[in-house]
Amino acid sequence: MFWKTVWKRFYAHRLGRWAFFVVILFCLVGIYAPFLASSKPIFVVYDGECDFPLFRYLFYRGFYTKPLDIFFNLLMFTFPAFVLCGLFLKESRRRVGFLFCSLVQIALFLYFIFFPLRDPAANIYSPGNWTEEVHKMGPYQRLNVVLRYTLRKKEHEALLPYAEKYASTMKQAGLNPSLPTLWEVAREHEESEIQNLQSQHSESAQAKLKYILDRRQWLEEQSHNLRFLIMPLISWFHWEDDAGGQQALNHYIPTWYLTRINRKDLTSALIFGVRTSLTVGILSVGLALLIGIPIGAFAGFYGGKFDIVVSRLLEIWEAMPVLFMLLMVVAILQNKSIFLVTLVIGVFGWTSFSRYVRGEFFKQRSLSYVEACHALGFKNRYIMFKHIMPNAVAPILTLLPFAIMGAITSEAGLSFLGLGEEGSSSWGVLMDEGRTAFPDESYLLWPPAILLTILLVAIALVGDSLRDTLDPKLQR
Amino acid sequence: MITYITRRLLLLPITLFFIVLVNFIIINLAPGDPTTVSEITQEGATRQADRSMAFGSDFRYLQFREFYGLTLPIVLNLWPYTSAATVKQILWQLAHRKQSEKAPEMSVKDYDALRISFGDRSRFILPLLLGVIEDPKTDEKTRIMAVKFFIRGGTMQAYLGPNLSDEEKSYNRKVAKENQLLSTLQILPTDTPEDQTKKISALSKWYHENKEYYEFVPSAAKKTGMIFTDTRFFRYMSRVLRLDFGTMRNDANKTVVNEVTRRFKYSLTLSVLPMIMTFFLCQLFGFLMAYFRNRPPDFSLNVLFLVLYAVPIFVVAPFLIEKIALHYTFPFTNAPIPLSGFTSPESIYSKETSLQRLLDIAQHIFLPLLAIMYGSLAAQTRLSRTAVLEVLHQDYVRTARAKGLSTLEILFKHVGRNAGITIVTSIAGSLGVILGGSLIVEILFEIDGFGKFFYDAVVNRDYNVILFSTLAGSFLTLLGYLMADLAYTALDPRVTLE
Numbered sequence: 001m002f003w004k005t006v007w008k009r010f011y012a013h014r015l016g017r018w019a020f021f022v023v024i025l026f027c028l029v030g031i032y033a034p035f036l037a038s039s040k041p042i043f044v045v046y047d048g049e050c051d052f053p054l055f056r057y058l059f060y061r062g063f064y065t066k067p068l069d070i071f072f073n074l075l076m077f078t079f080p081a082f083v084l085c086g087l088f089l090k091e092s093r094r095r096v097g098f099l100f101c102s103l104v105q106i107a108l109f110l111y112f113i114f115f116p117l118r119d120p121a122a123n124i125y126s127p128g129n130w131t132e133e134v135h136k137m138g139p140y141q142r143l144n145v146v147l148r149y150t151l152r153k154k155e156h157e158a159l160l161p162y163a164e165k166y167a168s169t170m171k172q173a174g175l176n177p178s179l180p181t182l183w184e185v186a187r188e189h190e191e192s193e194i195q196n197l198q199s200q201h202s203e204s205a206q207a208k209l210k211y212i213l214d215r216r217q218w219l220e221e222q223s224h225n226l227r228f229l230i231m232p233l234i235s236w237f238h239w240e241d242d243a244g245g246q247q248a249l250n251h252y253i254p255t256w257y258l259t260r261i262n263r264k265d266l267t268s269a270l271i272f273g274v275r276t277s278l279t280v281g282i283l284s285v286g287l288a289l290l291i292g293i294p295i296g297a298f299a300g301f302y303g304g305k306f307d308i309v310v311s312r313l314l315e316i317w318e319a320m321p322v323l324f325m326l327l328m329v330v331a332i333l334q335n336k337s338i339f340l341v342t343l344v345i346g347v348f349g350w351t352s353f354s355r356y357v358r359g360e361f362f363k364q365r366s367l368s369y370v371e372a373c374h375a376l377g378f379k380n381r382y383i384m385f386k387h388i389m390p391n392a393v394a395p396i397l398t399l400l401p402f403a404i405m406g407a408i409t410s411e412a413g414l415s416f417l418g419l420g421e422e423g424s425s426s427w428g429v430l431m432d433e434g435r436t437a438f439p440d441e442s443y444l445l446w447p448p449a450i451l452l453t454i455l456l457v458a459i460a461l462v463g464d465s466l467r468d469t470l471d472p473k474l475q476r
Numbered sequence: 477m478i479t480y481i482t483r484r485l486l487l488l489p490i491t492l493f494f495i496v497l498v499n500f501i502i503i504n505l506a507p508g509d510p511t512t513v514s515e516i517t518q519e520g521a522t523r524q525a526d527r528s529m530a531f532g533s534d535f536r537y538l539q540f541r542e543f544y545g546l547t548l549p550i551v552l553n554l555w556p557y558t559s560a561a562t563v564k565q566i567l568w569q570l571a572h573r574k575q576s577e578k579a580p581e582m583s584v585k586d587y588d589a590l591r592i593s594f595g596d597r598s599r600f601i602l603p604l605l606l607g608v609i610e611d612p613k614t615d616e617k618t619r620i621m622a623v624k625f626f627i628r629g630g631t632m633q634a635y636l637g638p639n640l641s642d643e644e645k646s647y648n649r650k651v652a653k654e655n656q657l658l659s660t661l662q663i664l665p666t667d668t669p670e671d672q673t674k675k676i677s678a679l680s681k682w683y684h685e686n687k688e689y690y691e692f693v694p695s696a697a698k699k700t701g702m703i704f705t706d707t708r709f710f711r712y713m714s715r716v717l718r719l720d721f722g723t724m725r726n727d728a729n730k731t732v733v734n735e736v737t738r739r740f741k742y743s744l745t746l747s748v749l750p751m752i753m754t755f756f757l758c759q760l761f762g763f764l765m766a767y768f769r770n771r772p773p774d775f776s777l778n779v780l781f782l783v784l785y786a787v788p789i790f791v792v793a794p795f796l797i798e799k800i801a802l803h804y805t806f807p808f809t810n811a812p813i814p815l816s817g818f819t820s821p822e823s824i825y826s827k828e829t830s831l832q833r834l835l836d837i838a839q840h841i842f843l844p845l846l847a848i849m850y851g852s853l854a855a856q857t858r859l860s861r862t863a864v865l866e867v868l869h870q871d872y873v874r875t876a877r878a879k880g881l882s883t884l885e886i887l888f889k890h891v892g893r894n895a896g897i898t899i900v901t902s903i904a905g906s907l908g909v910i911l912g913g914s915l916i917v918e919i920l921f922e923i924d925g926f927g928k929f930f931y932d933a934v935v936n937r938d939y940n941v942i943l944f945s946t947l948a949g950s951f952l953t954l955l956g957y958l959m960a961d962l963a964y965t966a967l968d969p970r971v972t973l974e
Binding site for chain 1: 945
């Protein structure tokens with residue numbers, strides 16, 4: 001009942017409502033990122049047969065190297081189950097449903113981490129004869145080869161309108177004027193090899209030449225057999241894979257074609273970056289809650305000497321500048337993993353929760369309902385967590401969005417300073433790449449900066465509306 | 477009041493002690509061996525240093541470990557009591573990479589752990605090592621291993637830092653000569669048996685010559701004392717209590733404390749000035765918002781400040797540099813907006829008059845100040861609005877109005893002062909956050925302050941600077957809290973804080 005009124009009142013805040021939708025949108029983008037950016041098509045018809053290449057790779061650790069991605073890819077399937085449980089089950093059944101879904105999620109996640117899948121398109125022995133090689137391939141391996149060829153070609157064609165301008169500038173500078181796309185690079189390489197082989201007359205050279213020409217012809221033929229290609233909606237690149245491209249090219253093409261310094265696709269990295277931010281925000285705040293609530297609750301409920309000691313400790317803990325501590329820990333431990341960062345943010349972020357919970361428990365413990373509980377002979381711990389806790393939820397809830405905001409900012413800031421996880425797609429890391437070439441190449445800095453700002457502002461607006469909702473005294 | 481302040485001041489060292497303790501724990505978790513440390517470079521690339529024996533290579537890191545006693549056991553040092561049998565056994569294990577005769581080969585990780593811990597221990601067991609070396613029954617592999625550890629244990633650390641006494645200098649000279657000698661005595665794979673015996677006899681000669689001087693065989697009382705004094709904790713604490721934070725990584729003549737405090741003036745300007753400005757501005761906006769309560773100006777300001785509060789500083793600072801400083805000049809003048817530094821280059825700055833200097837600094841720190849200030853301004857203004865609203869509802873404001881005071885008078889005299897109490901506390905308490913913000917601003921605007929110094933130390937792995945800076949940052953934050961409490965009592969006589 002309480003939550004219904006809260007939701008109703010929250011919904012009445014126009015700004016808060018929209019911000020809430022934006023946050024939800026970011027979450028959905030994070031969860032369903034592979035459908036938005038990946039180099040594998042979602043659905044394809046090849047030679048009259050349907051295939052779902054993307055789904056073959058979702059849990060393959062050679063393709064998604066970060067455990068974080070595997071976790072979110074699983075969440076793609078368990079998330080609807082969570083939502084259904086929330087919508088259609090009631091009370092205790094709902095709790096059982098949630099528990100079941102989380103258990104499935106965790107169990108599968110651990111399974112995929114400890115028992116990695118095999119490569120769906122593992123390389124096969126190459127006999128040096130293309131027809132024979134094709135013969136030996138499985139149906140999916142064949143499809144994979146054709147897909148790669150077609151996609152590279154399509155990418156190249158999409159960039160062709162900008163080729164002329166690029167070529168003219170490059171010619172002036174005396175550099176290679178052809179587009180640095182994967183397709184073009186592979187083609188040039190092939191051409192030179194063909195020329196090289198044609199000038200030789202040995203038998204092996206001729207066989208090699210035949211192999212290349214056969215492959216080329218076969219690919220060209222087969223690419224017409226591809227029908228109903230449904231690609232991920234926004235970007236055709238996997239964020240961890242080389243997408244071709246060059247810094248110089250970036251000046252001539254629209255934002256969504258930009259490549260990062262390490263020749264990976266910017267757009268897909270941006271989409272997958274949502275995952276990092278959300279994980280850090282939620283995990284570290286969860287950790288902070290886990291530490292902060294019990295400590296605050298005990299201090300507030302029992303008071304006395306225990307409370308004095310805890311308050312002093314809180315004070316001490318708060319006096320540590322978080323950013324300094326973060327930098328120090330990362331520097332001395334020589335470890336830049338995202339989970340260490342999350343851990344440190346959580347460990348240095350619990351004090352504010354403790355403070356609020358302590359204050360709330362202090363207030364509530366002398367109220368008559370608590371006295372009644374005592375009179376009924378309930379145990380202290382039962383009173384604390386079953387009776388007082390629900391009344392203390394409101395201040396925690398108002399603090400939550402701002403804490404998440406702070407955690408996301410800390411992580412991004414740390415990555416921005418060059419101490420983020422390597423090879424991660426965290427927005428901070430992307431911004432750091434833009435910073436190293438600042439201000440000449442600042443076009444790499446702004447897209448992640450803008451996305452980060454939108455997310456943070458949205459969370460802040462949600463937090464503000466939530467505070468208004470839960471704390472009607474402030475409205476006046 | 478005075479009792480309160482004294483109590484507060486007494487709490488300060490306790491708090492600092494805890495911070496030092498946290499630092500101690502963190503540096504104890506540091507990876508144990510200089511050669512397995514992966515470097516953090518500015519490009520963010522991890523380079524795994526070559527795996528070599530722990531006796532050479534990254535000399536400076538070894539020095540750091542010696543300096544803070546990281547080569548010692550944590551709380552109790554029982555290493556001098558190691559028995560000869562144990563030494564022999566470990567040496568055999570290291571030489572053959574096996575736990576025992578029949579066991580399979582050790583994993584690299586286990587081997588490294590054993591190697592490092594035994595390397596650290598070797599200093600206390602030199603006589604035993606020499607015994608193993610000179611024992612004709614030892615097999616060759618074990619002997620070579622024992623020689624390596626003997627040399628590791630015999631290599632002493634020199635005194636570092638400026639203002640060394642003559643005694644220390646002569647000690648340093650002696651140590652340098654001996655270390656040089658010892659390093660030539662390392663047994664190489666190309667050595668013939670004759671070379672080996674020669675080297676070993678040289679080692680034994682060196683040992684007997686210096687036995688008394690270095691006390692390789694300590695007396696029983698000394699040995700008992702070492703249990704407590706030759707530990708990480710004791711060594712570290714005694715350093716910290718003497719405020720001895722060592723020297724810079726690159727220059728042994730500069731002490732860390734000097735270098736850091738020298739840069740404080742920039743950082744303090746960049747954090748105290750915004751605090752003062754924030755105080756007045758947020759009061760002003762707080763009044764405005766409270767005055768227009770729940771009407772469009774209030775609403776829009778509220779949202780604006782919320783948005784500003786959410787925008788991270790590392791987005792705003794590049795924005796200010798690229799979109800403002802590169803394209804515009806100061807309003808109404810042709811003076812370009814400086815992009816970096818706290819002042820103009822020394823060559824220009826030293827020729828200016830005082831007034832020009834002031835103007836020069838003001839021009840330089842205009843954008844950095846803006847970047848540092850906007851966040852706390854946004855947060856404090858929203859707080860200020862609530863505070864002002866709360867005061868406006870008090871009875872004494874109604875009384876003041878009833879007795880016919882003008883609005884301005886009410887606002888300044890009655891409301892302003894009372895609302896200010898909340899703001900001052902909150903602003904003074906936010907010193908830690910502002911320091912963190914100024915760190916990023918200093919890096920982006922290339923101001924050679926405390927924050928940038930710290931960051932460079934992090935990038936260059938200058939551990940001494942990192943440890944001291946964290947302590948200094950925490951100390952400043954604590955001072956902020958103290959100031960907040962004092963201001964609270966000063967502004968509000970009702971509060972006794974007892």
